[in-house]
Amino acid sequence: MTAIHLQDLDIYYGESRAVQGVNLDVASGESFALVGESGSGKSTILKAIMGLAPDWTGTIEVDGAARSHGTDRAFSAHCQMVFQDPYSSLHPRKTIDAALAEPLLIHGKPNRDKRVVELLAEVGLDARFRFRFPHQLSGGQRQRVAIARALALEPKLLLLDEPTSALDVSIQAEILNLLKRLRRERGLTYLMVTHNLPVVSFMCDRLAVMRHGKIVETADVATLRSGQFDSAYARDLYRLSEPDQTEQTP
């Protein structure tokens, strides 16, 4: 089954077209990456799916249902977005308890106290974090809370916008392992934006390479690992991601 179907998708910010003619299918249960240079339209695609970039034409379907141009409550129970910087998704003056209980409250879910403690446990945080504020947590712990909040309504689909790039390298692997485990345990579908090709190799089944608002190539992870892309642009991205290319010579 297809989880995300994008066809002839154009997305606009005012007069400017940030995404042009995108066609993409992500299978249910798949982990799919959008990669490419800064400003190529990757985050804009996630935002349009969520209803946060409402000026688009073409088709966006999620699990066979056409998306509206705005946010809606039923959809947010089914699909959630995790952002690069957990500060942007956690209110600084609300406790972790309030942050996790809020979606449960809005959607009228019962047993909220129990559920908040369960959600913390699912992301590897014990109950003592419950009444802390975001600034009393480390970056990695905050991102765990943001992931717990995204999971509160038991969505089937997570849109991950550079979920580890704001974190220390040592913490990134912990969060990636957490996301990998959650996908396995819950049968989630991931659509992930990242600059980091090793992250794609670790986390994803397939990827699309974007440039100037268009998809230049779609490939599987075996192609990524071998670097045998069809397009020169994707081969350049691969070459630049190799460690010996990124190390500066003194």
Ligand SMILES: Nc1ncnc2c1ncn2[C@@H]1O[C@H](COP(=O)(O)OP(=O)(O)OP(=O)(O)O)[C@@H](O)[C@H]1O
């Ligand atoms: N709210 C906005 N208003 C106007 N233009 C925007 C807005 N958000 C993004 N853009 C523009 O749309 C284009 C695509 O941006 P987008 O954030 O989707 O790129 P990206 O590939 O995710 O980049 P990055 O990897 O740097 O996050 C860019 O030219 C950007 O300047």
